[in-house]
Amino acid sequence: MHTQLVKPKHTNTDFEVRSLDELQTEHTQKESLLSYGKFLIMGILFGIILVKSEVISWYRIQEMFRLQSFHMFGVIGSAVVTGILSILIIKKFNIKTIKGENIELPTKQFNKGQIYGGLIFGFGWAITGACPGPLFAQIGSGFSVLIITLLSAVAGTWFYGLLREKLPH
């Protein structure tokens, strides 16, 4: 099954836009207005967790990169362990989505962008103390000036799109 959508000129390096995947199933369909509600609720829960765990704190990020606190490593580590176990359980018991579809997990291919882009993001993470999720949470917590940082991140994404064909991948 091939999609009729306009595809990027060269191979896919971004596996997060799943409507561009070859395999077209539920995740590629537009959701009904009502079904967005469940993702809004999940987002609200995620926002609450991000603030209560203080992972949106610039101080916590500085501690992490200076190896002065276990907190961030504990949060990320236990999140990954929980995620790994969850996916093992989903696979083992062939758990379906609430609509009865098979759960599909994208396989990612290596490209050099994961190293270069990863390093660049790491620089930005240490400066702003925020990865994209916490950035939204910081704004919601009332740090209004971070709207500028969010707009800058959108601009950064746009510049990547502009320069993409010229960058090593």
Added chain:
Amino acid sequence: MIEFLKQPWAWYVAGPLIGLMVPALLILGNKTLGISSSLRHVCAACIPAKIPFFHYDWKKEAWNLVFVAGIILGAFLVAAFFNNPNPVNINPKLVSELNGYGITDQHSLLPEQLFNWQQLLTIKGLFFLVFGGLLVGFGTRYAGGCTSGHAIMGLSNLQLPSLIATISFMVGGFIMANLILPYILKL
């Protein structure tokens, strides 16, 4: 009860809850956790220009924008009703280092002496608020994901590229925080 809810959560409470976002989104609609992709959707929706990378049907990914709107709302709810009134419990070594740069106020989650509208007009403010944001946006898309998409979702699915990306995030962060930021903070 309210007092209890105002306390910050330990890593072993928050981490597993974040991890549970992975199966929850998969089961609710075959969605993979990933936040930075929302920035690409914003570009695709608002400023696609003639860049092929931004020409796709972003409406099919609109759940992701709804999800980040939820994050803003969730954070707002905490700030409005369950905010921790105490200062952040920071390692004393970091406190004394920051004091050396004139960052002395630790009563909220971010140093307000760095992150405020007045700072925006200074070199330091431009560096922290604008340049940092540019790197976050450029780097996450170049890497194909951020902490949620690679470090949480990708590692949960045992993807080697995500491990490579996560290690790169950490190396970049260590270099910036230890070797470069001290000079910027002294400005």
